Amino acid sequence: MSIRIAENAGFCFGVKRATDRLEGAIENRTANERIFTLGNIIHNDIYNKMLSDKGVGVVKISDIPALAETASAESPVTVFVRAHGIPKQDERLLAELSQKNGYFRYEDCTCPFVKKIHRIADENSGEDNFFLLFGAREHPEVVGIMSYAECDKVIFSDADELSEMIENGLVEKIGKKTPIIASQTTQKMSEWKKSQKIFKKLYTNARIFDTICSVTELRQSEAEELSRQRDFMIVIGGRESSNTAKLYSICKRNCERTVWIESSDELRTQNLIPSAYTRVGIAAGASTPSGLIQEVYKTMSEITENFEELLESSLKTLNTGDTVTGIVTNVTDAELQLDLGVNVTGIIKAEQITDDTSVKLTEMFKKGDEVEGFVIRVSDIEGVAELSKKRVDSDKNWQKIVAACENAEVLEGKVVEVVRGGVVVLVGANRVFVPASQTGVPKDGDLASIKGEQVKLRVIEIKGNRAIGSIKLVARDERRAKEAAFWAEIEEGKTYTGCVKSMTAYGAFVDLGGVDGMVHKTELSWRPIATPADVVSVGQEITVFVKSFDAEKKRISLGYKTEESNPWYAFTAKYAVGDVASVKIVNMMPFGAFAEIVDGVDGLIHISQIALQKIGKPADVLELGQVVDAKIIAIDEENKKISLSIRALLEEAAAAEAAMPEEYAAEETAEEAVEEAPATEENG
Numbered sequence: 001m002s003i004r005i006a007e008n009a010g011f012c013f014g015v016k017r018a019t020d021r022l023e024g025a026i027e028n029r030t031a032n033e034r035i036f037t038l039g040n041i042i043h044n045d046i047y048n049k050m051l052s053d054k055g056v057g058v059v060k061i062s063d064i065p066a067l068a069e070t071a072s073a074e075s076p077v078t079v080f081v082r083a084h085g086i087p088k089q090d091e092r093l094l095a096e097l098s099q100k101n102g103y104f105r106y107e108d109c110t111c112p113f114v115k116k117i118h119r120i121a122d123e124n125s126g127e128d129n130f131f132l133l134f135g136a137r138e139h140p141e142v143v144g145i146m147s148y149a150e151c152d153k154v155i156f157s158d159a160d161e162l163s164e165m166i167e168n169g170l171v172e173k174i175g176k177k178t179p180i181i182a183s184q185t186t187q188k189m190s191e192w193k194k195s196q197k198i199f200k201k202l203y204t205n206a207r208i209f210d211t212i213c214s215v216t217e218l219r220q221s222e223a224e225e226l227s228r229q230r231d232f233m234i235v236i237g238g239r240e241s242s243n244t245a246k247l248y249s250i251c252k253r254n255c256e257r258t259v260w261i262e263s264s265d266e267l268r269t270q271n272l273i274p275s276a277y278t279r280v281g282i283a284a285g286a287s288t289p290s291g292l293i294q295e296v297y298k299t300m301s302e303i304t305e306n307f308e309e310l311l312e313s314s315l316k317t318l319n320t321g322d323t324v325t326g327i328v329t330n331v332t333d334a335e336l337q338l339d340l341g342v343n344v345t346g347i348i349k350a351e352q353i354t355d356d357t358s359v360k361l362t363e364m365f366k367k368g369d370e371v372e373g374f375v376i377r378v379s380d381i382e383g384v385a386e387l388s389k390k391r392v393d394s395d396k397n398w399q400k401i402v403a404a405c406e407n408a409e410v411l412e413g414k415v416v417e418v419v420r421g422g423v424v425v426l427v428g429a430n431r432v433f434v435p436a437s438q439t440g441v442p443k444d445g446d447l448a449s450i451k452g453e454q455v456k457l458r459v460i461e462i463k464g465n466r467a468i469g470s471i472k473l474v475a476r477d478e479r480r481a482k483e484a485a486f487w488a489e490i491e492e493g494k495t496y497t498g499c500v501k502s503m504t505a506y507g508a509f510v511d512l513g514g515v516d517g518m519v520h521k522t523e524l525s526w527r528p529i530a531t532p533a534d535v536v537s538v539g540q541e542i543t544v545f546v547k548s549f550d551a552e553k554k555r556i557s558l559g560y561k562t563e564e565s566n567p568w569y570a571f572t573a574k575y576a577v578g579d580v581a582s583v584k585i586v587n588m589m590p591f592g593a594f595a596e597i598v599d600g601v602d603g604l605i606h607i608s609q610i611a612l613q614k615i616g617k618p619a620d621v622l623e624l625g626q627v628v629d630a631k632i633i634a635i636d637e638e639n640k641k642i643s644l645s646i647r648a649l650l651e652e653a654a655a656a657e658a659a660m661p662e663e664y665a666a667e668e669t670a671e672e673a674v675e676e677a678p679a680t681e682e683n684g
Helices: 013-027 045-053 061-070 088-100 112-123 140-148 159-167 170-174 189-202 214-229 242-254 265-269 290-315 389-406 472-489 567-574 647-658 662-676
Strands: 002-005 034-038 057-059 077-081 104-108 129-134 152-156 178-183 232-236 258-261 279-284 323-331 335-339 345-349 370-379 384-388 410-419 422-427 430-435 454-463 466-470 495-503 507-511 516-520 541-550 555-559 580-589 592-598 601-606 627-636 641-645
Touching: 002 290, 002 389, 013 034, 013 045, 013 077, 013 104, 013 112, 013 472, 034 061, 045 057, 057 061, 061 077, 061 088, 077 088, 088 104, 088 140, 112 140, 112 178, 112 472, 129 140, 129 189, 140 152, 152 159, 152 170, 159 170, 159 189, 178 189, 189 214, 214 232, 214 242, 214 279, 214 472, 232 242, 232 290, 242 258, 242 279, 258 265, 265 290, 279 290, 323 345, 323 384, 335 370, 345 370, 370 389, 384 389, 389 430, 389 454, 410 430, 422 454, 430 454, 454 472, 466 472, 495 516, 516 541, 567 592, 567 601, 580 601, 592 627, 592 641, 601 627, 627 647, 641 647
Parallel strands: 002 279, 034 057, 034 077, 077 104, 129 152, 129 178, 232 258, 232 279, 345 384, 430 466, 516 555, 601 641
Antiparallel strands: 323 335, 323 370, 335 345, 370 384, 410 422, 410 454, 422 430, 454 466, 495 507, 495 541, 507 516, 541 555, 580 592, 580 627, 592 601, 627 641
């Protein structure tokens, strides 16, 4: 039996995020802390029972006020909001109660994709808009979303219902209002596309938001493809799970023998295995834990093995070309003898085990070992069957490659050779050819640059005994998953450390880990700069923060300069009005000179404040680059302007000199005269 599990089966990002936070809280709960979930955290009875066994309670919104009153220092309460989200008024109630009582708190585990739809509904409310949601009316996610749309609104379950609503006057009801259209995250992509076509024909001003979760889309498309290839499908998930119901519907349409189970026990109790040699596929809803999926896989394997063993024992014969397993009964360095469970003895000669003549079989094997062999020759007269272990090992390695191709499994190997049209990757003992277009190396790039590298790849085609693979597909899928996780968690103000990827005249592009953001040059420095290269360089690692972003257009605006680095604060921390500073002349204008006080902060010395006497222009007294002392005579905090004066210092010096005693002034004059007198024999 071939069993294949869909790659995106089980917990989606939002559900895993919610359950991880809840399980972390359970593990780290304080003494006497009570933990509850507002409704079941996910649609899976087995998982919810596990939570109950760990002391996690389930409450309704009507229970919350009374529960909050019981929260105290001795017995605090934490309530977890499920991934589906809750209505706006319920969240407001939780926030108010947590503010009133510090010992009552709540954790909002709403999926970021659902939160996004809340924002869309909230931001597009108003009498000029009409909100339409594609979803299941009673589903908790839909109830929550609709509470944020404070305008005329409707829900439609599929394209047919939408068409019926239009026939019954929906267009007239919308009138001149702008239609705002979104979808529940787990809806069928095919129905969503049909609905979009209907709207686009009717309205040119409709605003359509693609809000079906990307993982949901992947899970559904995987189920579609897998169910076409299999003749028996198992869909795992809770009976109340909306996305599991959709997976079952998709699989059932393509594969008649599709069953929906909640646990592995149903496989045995309902005798759901049609035969031992069946191609089986397994898909699972977003609320299905990975442990449960593995349990179903294990149960399927065990049932199959038991069936095959019974069948084999009743029909067992030995023929050339068979692969058999035997128990070693005798070992020499020349050969192995095996009990094959039939009326002939298995013999494997040394040359059919390994090509290494230095290997000793007596060191490799012992009595009781199980060994697989390919039957080369059977002689009932001699009572022996000659076997080859090398053939089995070779076939096994190749079958791993074939299975990896069928299951779209990611393999790892080393690029060992550059050949015409591509490279060869060694995966175990098998050579996989990767065409140049699938290596990820740019067109006309040097393929030798990846020789010797360990790479991840998928086998995309088997041609005879030749495997063809792709490194590029794996890298693309990893990049998409990384991007999806990034956009799900991004928020304004969040800090990232990234690498400057490229620069233009107006800004620098920063790689934040597979997603690029742009820092405008005005955000790089507090002082004016000509180009981004004045501050950063390509390849430089910098810390930035998110100023704004548009997830739909994949644009991120980043900030680099911070208030803490503002040179104005460095200036005001060091200087005040009346202080004297050594300043550097950096620019001169007809009305005065600009002088740098600290790095990034300049002050103006007005032409009237440069000298005691009137001057024609600043250059009559000052030079660019000259360092002079100046007094700070005014600071304009609001406009970040500083007024400086050299004249004030000159006036203070003149006033001090005028106030000097006459005798002291005369002594000073005499001393100056001696210093200026020409040298003679008497005075040296």
